[in-house]
Amino acid sequence: MMRRSFVPVLALAAVMFAAAPVLIARAPYETTMGLVQKIFYFHVPSAMMMFVSAFVCGIASAVFLFGRAPRADRVALAGAELVAVFGLVVLVTGPIWARKAWGVWWQWDARLTSSLLLWMIFLAYLLLRRYGGPGADRLSAGLALFGMANVPFVYWSVNVWRTLHPKTTVVPSLDPAMRPAFWWAVLAFTLLYAAVFAARLRLEDQRARLEALFLELDE
Amino acid sequence: MNGFDFERLVVDDVSRHFGRRRALGRVSFTCEAGTVAGLLGPNGAGKSTLLSIIATLAAPTSGQVRYGTASAREAGPAIRARLGSLGHDLYLYPELTARENLEFFGRLYQVADPRARAREALERAGLAERADDAVSGFSRGMRQRLALERALIHEPRLLLLDEPFTGLDDGSAHALVGRLRLLRDARTIVLLTTHDLDIVDGLLDQAVFLRDGRVADVQRPVAGLRERYRQLVAGGGRA
Amino acid sequence: MSDPGSLATFLRVTWLVTRKDLTVEMRSREILYTTTFFAASCVLVFAFSFVRDGRPLDAAAAGILWIAIAFAGTLALGRTFERERVNETLHALMLAPSDRPAVYAGKLAGILVLLGAVEAVLVPLVALLFQAPLFAHPGHLALLLVVGTLGFAAVGTLFAAMLVRARSRDVLLPVLLYPITVPVIIAGVRGTAALIAPDAGGVAAARAWIGMLVFFDAVFVTLALWTFEAVMTE
Numbered sequence: 001m002m003r004r005s006f007v008p009v010l011a012l013a014a015v016m017f018a019a020a021p022v023l024i025a026r027a028p029y030e031t032t033m034g035l036v037q038k039i040f041y042f043h044v045p046s047a048m049m050m051f052v053s054a055f056v057c058g059i060a061s062a063v064f065l066f067g068r069a070p071r072a073d074r075v076a077l078a079g080a081e082l083v084a085v086f087g088l089v090v091l092v093t094g095p096i097w098a099r100k101a102w103g104v105w106w107q108w109d110a111r112l113t114s115s116l117l118l119w120m121i122f123l124a125y126l127l128l129r130r131y132g133g134p135g136a137d138r139l140s141a142g143l144a145l146f147g148m149a150n151v152p153f154v155y156w157s158v159n160v161w162r163t164l165h166p167k168t169t170v171v172p173s174l175d176p177a178m179r180p181a182f183w184w185a186v187l188a189f190t191l192l193y194a195a196v197f198a199a200r201l202r203l204e205d206q207r208a209r210l211e212a213l214f215l216e217l218d219e
Numbered sequence: 220m221n222g223f224d225f226e227r228l229v230v231d232d233v234s235r236h237f238g239r240r241r242a243l244g245r246v247s248f249t250c251e252a253g254t255v256a257g258l259l260g261p262n263g264a265g266k267s268t269l270l271s272i273i274a275t276l277a278a279p280t281s282g283q284v285r286y287g288t289a290s291a292r293e294a295g296p297a298i299r300a301r302l303g304s305l306g307h308d309l310y311l312y313p314e315l316t317a318r319e320n321l322e323f324f325g326r327l328y329q330v331a332d333p334r335a336r337a338r339e340a341l342e343r344a345g346l347a348e349r350a351d352d353a354v355s356g357f358s359r360g361m362r363q364r365l366a367l368e369r370a371l372i373h374e375p376r377l378l379l380l381d382e383p384f385t386g387l388d389d390g391s392a393h394a395l396v397g398r399l400r401l402l403r404d405a406r407t408i409v410l411l412t413t414h415d416l417d418i419v420d421g422l423l424d425q426a427v428f429l430r431d432g433r434v435a436d437v438q439r440p441v442a443g444l445r446e447r448y449r450q451l452v453a454g455g456g457r458a
Numbered sequence: 459m460s461d462p463g464s465l466a467t468f469l470r471v472t473w474l475v476t477r478k479d480l481t482v483e484m485r486s487r488e489i490l491y492t493t494t495f496f497a498a499s500c501v502l503v504f505a506f507s508f509v510r511d512g513r514p515l516d517a518a519a520a521g522i523l524w525i526a527i528a529f530a531g532t533l534a535l536g537r538t539f540e541r542e543r544v545n546e547t548l549h550a551l552m553l554a555p556s557d558r559p560a561v562y563a564g565k566l567a568g569i570l571v572l573l574g575a576v577e578a579v580l581v582p583l584v585a586l587l588f589q590a591p592l593f594a595h596p597g598h599l600a601l602l603l604v605v606g607t608l609g610f611a612a613v614g615t616l617f618a619a620m621l622v623r624a625r626s627r628d629v630l631l632p633v634l635l636y637p638i639t640v641p642v643i644i645a646g647v648r649g650t651a652a653l654i655a656p657d658a659g660g661v662a663a664a665r666a667w668i669g670m671l672v673f674f675d676a677v678f679v680t681l682a683l684w685t686f687e688a689v690m691t692e
Contacts, residue, residue, distance in 0.1 A: 065685060065688045065689065066688055068278070117637055117640055120637040121637045121638060124633050124634050124637055127630070127633055128624075128630060128633075128634060131625060131626045131630065132621070132624040132625060132626065132630060133623075133624050133625030133626070134237055135623065135624070135692055136624060138688070138689055138691075138692075139620045139621065139624060139689060141689070142616070142617075142620055142685050142688075142689040143617075143634055143638075145681065145685060146613065146616075146638050146678070146681065147637075147638065149677055149678065149681055150638055150641065153641040153670070153673075153674055153677075154640060154641055156641075156670065157640070157641040157644040157645055157670060158640075158641075158644065160648070160666075161644050161648060210239075211238055211239040214239040215236055215239060215241055218241055218244070218431075222461070222462070223462075271692065274549075274553065275553070275691075276549055276552060276553070276691070276692065277691060277692035278691050278692070295463075295557075295558075296462035296463045296467070296555050296556050296557055297461075297462050297463065297555070299462070299553055299554065299555040300462050300555030302553065304549075304550075304553055306546055306549060307546075308544075308545045308546035309545055309546075310545060310546055310547050310549065310550035311545055311547070312478070312482060312545070312547055313544070313545065314482045314485045314486065314541075315478075315481065315482060315485075319481070323474065323478050324550070326474055327471060327474055327554045327555075327556075328554070328555060329460070329467075329470075329555070353485075
């Protein structure tokens with residue numbers, strides 16, 4: 001199913017991304033921040049995809065750890081890498097927005113800081129997989145589980161920690177006229193995520209297939 | 220000892236691979252109670268991996284190990300109560316004394332009177348005078364004797380030994396052989412890996428030859444150990 | 459003789475492992491002394507680094523305390539498991555006839571005692587150097603330290619055990635541990651600050667942080683017990 005739908009999904013995502021600027025341009029300007037606020041059409045969906053991917057990785061890790069299903073491990077790896085990729089988008093667009101809107105690159109906004117921490121947890125996952133030696137796949141699965149369980153705590157503690165600082169974040173409330181463009185962007189990013197995830201997973205599946213063939217050669 | 224027990228060890232179609240490297244391929248054999256079995260083969264044949272799996276420290280990629288009819292997944296703690304293991308690294312705490320090591324493991328395995336058992340074990344190992352010295356000061360041979368007693372303190376049904384003759388002088392090696400014979404007579408299953416074919420010739424009731432992770436031959440009873448070993452390793456053939 | 463899979467056996471094995479760890483440590487006291495000294499050096503390094511008008515920042519006391527605990531804790535965890543690696547004794551513990559998480563619980567209890575001893579030196583030291591009224595609310599501070607250290611150690615013990623046979627384990631332990639324990643550090647620092655600075659929220663705020671930490675501890679100790687066997691079996 002995934003192979004057959006890959007090209008159509010990717011094509012649809014491409015079309016949506018091409019059409020997006022039109023919708024974004026048509027959406028009203030936010031009162032205080034003006035043009036730069038429009039980066040949020042990229043920033044927020046990326047953040048949503050990042051969190052989705054983190055949960056995909058966490059759940060797949062649990063399945064791998066307790067069910068010993070090799071495919072679950074490949075899903076977890078693809079998920080973790082996409083957390084890193086989409087997280088990077090979030091952490092680049094966030095400061096760009098902040099700089100233009102508030103004059104500083106980084107001011108410890110609660111959500112951005114939580115995203116940074118989550119991003120780092122999954123970077124640690126990738127480091128562990130790469131440098132941990134044999135058996136690191138099971139260890140990373142354990143880490144991913146802990147990372148996923150940590151999400152509410154990170155969010156809560158950073159939020160409360162943040163409110164002690166004088167500056168508060170200005171989170172725009174969603175003007176109804178912005179909604180079409182926003183949900184269009186969310187849908188486009190979801191399709192993009194699905195397509196890239198499928199491609200990455202396919203790569204790992206092919207690797208596993210290759211190894212199985214190597215082993216069969218021995219028989 | 221009350222509780223769970225078993226009369227045979229069944230290794231059933233066990234495979235283990237790490238990525239594209241095959242460590243074990245469809246290994247099957249059975250050991251009955253009162254057997255000394257040897258896992259023999261060149262380095263890299265998969266002997267230590269197999270021993271790890273039988274010791275429940277690792278899991279196979281496919282296949283199963285059964286202790287009687289139970290598997291490690293179902294009855295892990297109960298199986299481990301009847302299992303003794305002596306690895307290459309001896310499993311002794313160097314900062315503790317010989318007596319403390321034995322008493323700690325005795326208590327861990329819930330033996331009836333840990334202190335008395337420890338004392339007897341120290342006698343058997345010939346370490347009664349050094350009982351209260353830290354293990355860090357012991358020679359390799361002394362540690363080996365102590366480690367063996369530690370592995371046997373709870374009278375296991377299955378004893379796993381990874382290269383137990385390494386570093387032993389002639390006298391100690393023969394003492395170990397004698398000990399293993401006594402265990403066999405007490406209906407213990409002894410499974411050991413070794414390169415010292417001369418020492419175990421005459422001791423083994425069963426020989427499992429491994430080559431590249433596969434069973435190349437199983438001999439029961441054992442005859443002409445060294446010859447068969449050379450044949451299998453050099454010829455590359457499968458029986 | 460109790461059933462190997464029962465709770466009684468679990469508690470017994472936990473106690474045996476903890477007692478063994480403390481016995482071994484008391485022989486040389488190596489980890490205790492070196493970790494305490496290291497924590498004290500951390501405090502000094504940070505005190506020299508965060509200065510205003512030529513004096514260390516008094517407001518930094520809470521932060522410095524918890525950073526020192528985190529760094530010292532990481533070292534202690536590494537050293538404790540290194541001891542189990544030397545003669546593969548961790549394998550011997552995994553072979554014990556009990557539910558395997560009992561080994562985790564035993565190790566955790568041992569580390570808590572060790573870190574408790576380090577903190578007993580560290581807290582007065584920080585109070586002294588920063589003129590911080592850390593003993594204004596001793597009960598709350600003690601509780602905060604207990605639940606905070608437990609949170610840090612619960613995750614740390616699992617990760618250190620996981621990494622015992624991994625390559626690059628020395629650097630990977632902090633790499634894995636610090637991002638996951640950020641909520642603990644935040645709670646510890648803000649809670650301590652609330653207790654010592656009159657304008658930082660007071661006892662009520664500290665109670666909120668302690669509450670979060672209790673919740674964190676419950677979740678993560680449970681998660682660790684639950685995943686220990688799966689993660690440690692090769």
